[in-house]
Amino acid sequence: MTQQVIFHVPSDISLTLAMQALPLAERRLLPAEQGPAFVGSNALTRTAWPLTKASPVLRQAKVPFRCHAPGITLDKLTELLAGWAWSELGWRQADTFDIWFESAPDKAQYLERAEHLGLELMPGPFPSLAEPGLLIMDMDSTAIEGECIDDIAELAGCGQAVAEVTARAMRGELDFAQSLTERVAKLAATPTEVLEKVAENIRYTPGIEGLVKRLQEAGWQTALVSGGFTFFAHRVQEHLGLDWAEANVLEIVDGKLSGKVLGTIVDAAFKKTMLMRLRDQAGLPPGQVIALGDGANDLLMLGAAGLGVAYHGKPKVRQQAGGAIVSLDMQALQAMLEPVSG
Structure with a gap:
């Protein structure tokens, strides 16, 4: 199986703006040794961002979480995820995205980080608005x-x-x-x-x-x-x-x-x-x-x-x-x- 090539972009870029610059299928991040990274693609190379090749960290996606983080930048996202065994991040809409972990982070710790960074993070699964509830x-x-x-x-x-x-x-x-x-x-x-x-x-x-x-x-x-x-x-x-x-x-x-x-x-x-x-x-x-x-x-x-x-x-x-x-x-x-x- 061919390993995906991934890249870091400047850490002060808004996560939402970065995601919206890419096609739907490419709006995701993977873990690397130096923090979240984008999968290499033609769309990514067509942006004006300087790209730095990253070393991927391979993990299994087992535990779903959801995050709402208005205006979060990539450096703040790195701060949020530091030390946690996360495996993939997928953009949903606006300032909301899904994060999968190999193992769930400590609850007291993730609530403390959420409060410190001014965002919300909670485990799934979530109900569907397409069904009665x-x-x-x-x-x-x-x-x-x-x-x-x-x-x-x-x-x-x-x-x-x-x-x-x-x-x-x-x-x-x-x-x-x-x-x-x-x-x-x-x-x-x-x-x-x-x-x-x-x-x-x-x-x-x-x-x-x-x-x-x-x-x-x-x-x-x-x-x-x-x-x-x-x-x-x-x-x-x-x-x-x-x-x-x-x-x-x-x-x-x-x-x-x-x-x-x-x-x-x-x-x-x-x-x-x-x-x-x-x-x-x-x-x-x-x-x-x-x-x-x-x-x-x-x-x-x-x-x-x-x-x-x-x-x-x-x-x-x-x-x-x-x-x-x-x-x-x-x-x-x-x-x-x-x-x-x-």
């Missing part, structure tokens, strides 16, 4: 910015006490149901006008509206399952046009919170059960389900999805979830789901 997501700090219960507490004058409990619960240090009951009790006698004010100031996570719209256009079902409250979840559902929304119900008596939650508490087990129910009733394979969350109470749901993504999650969550967004926003996930550009 399901997106199910948490609300607070995932679909929207911030935690509604903390915002209520701040306006009610007990912000610090509630925020401390929220943070511990999201890190997995407290039982979620117990912590929720404790936090809601502190909100007793808070007028509903406070809830209205919080609802008026909901800020959607950057990129979430585009991601949801793109999946809906592809025929996907969309759902929200939140350990927060229906008072806000139903408004988010309406704004995003979601098919389902489940959350906890605050008891309101005479226009004020009673300090109690009605009915079944939406905890980690509830979230996983809802994912499985929606998946099964739609007849979807697990690989066509995406779950998004940030807290410890999302881990069971993330684990049950074909692609479970921790969105700027707590350290425990992003380490245990299949994928993680650590640097950018939901636009990065949308880009990673898009098909290969023709």
